[in-house]
Amino acid sequence: MSLRIVVCVKYVPDATGDRRFADDTTTDRDAVDGLLSELDEYGVEQALRIAEANEGAEVTVLTVGGDDAKDALRKALSMGADKAVHVNDDDIHGSDVIATSAILAKALEKTGFDLVVCGMASTDGTMGVLPALLAERLGLPQVTLLSEVSVEAGTVKGRRDGDAATEQVEAALPAVVSVTDQSGEARYPSFKGIMAAKKKPVQTLDLDDLDIEADEVGLAGAWTAVETVTERPARTKGTIVKNEGEGGKQLAAFLAEQKFI
Incomplete structure (x- = not known):
């Protein structure tokens, strides 16, 4: 049976844009352009490299989000992924991340997988805990924060670089892994890849398809919430010497x- 790799990706607000909160204190995603999270591009890249090293392997990209999140999927498909789930x-x-992990876990169970690949964090929430939450919900081993990863003979292996030491870690498939921004530069989509992405299948699922009740997710089911928001003060004129x-x-x-010295 061929290796089934699923990469979890996120559509995030452009960090260079003027990001704001909406009236319900959630991120106003309509007020700024979005894109595939840069850190997730490393996950897509490593999944593609693993697939290239394992004949017949298939790469699926999975995201949770509104209509615009399809743009993140299309970017990943243009890089070389085979299909997508939205x-x-x-x-x-x-x-919040708790609910998102529940949704992703249900989607993964529905689509099937041998290896789940994530980035080290999203560039908007920057929590970095989603891979561990997914592994817990799926009852699988997690091999996280890898700067090098490979799959061979039903085992995923990788290198985790810490401040004081480097670890060689591995786990039997199925498993969940996350990769850092040191794992290798993500490839640029070619023109051929961009055109091919338009024809690749994108499956759409909703909460009913995943047997998830509405009150388990969203603001109603969130374990965390933003209570108040204060706009960042405008930059003041600097001191000229x-x-x-x-x-x-x-x-x-x-x-x-200023107590700098």
Whole structure:
């Protein structure tokens, strides 16, 4: 049986845009352009490399989000993934990472998999706990924060680099892995890949398809919530130090006042 790899990806607000909260204190995703989370691109890249090293392997990308989240799937498909699954339901709005992990776990059980690949974190929430939550819900081993990963003879192996040591870790499939931004540069979609992505299948699922009740997810089922939001104050004009013979002293005094020195 061929290796079935599923990559969990996320459509996130562009970090260079003016990101804001909506009236319900959730991220206003309509107010700023979105894109495939950069850290998830590393997950897609490693999944494709594993597939290239394992003849007949298939790569599926999976996301949870609104209509625009299809753009993230299309980017991953243009990189070389074979097909995509999009979980889209109005009741998902406001889901936290706990609810998102429940939705993804149900979707993975429905689609089937041998290896689940994630990025190290999303660039909007930056929590980095989703792979562990998925592994717990699926009852699988987790091999996380890898800067090198491979699959051979039913075993996933990888290298985890820490501040003081490097570990070689492995687990029997099926398993959940996450890869860091040190795992290898993600490939750029070619023109051929972009055109081919338009014809690749994208399956859409909703909460009914996954046997999930609406009150289990969304704002109603969230374990965490934003209570209040205060807009970041506008940047103030900086202090200009003119060098008229005493510039060095003025600069030193300013740095000392700000407790930088």
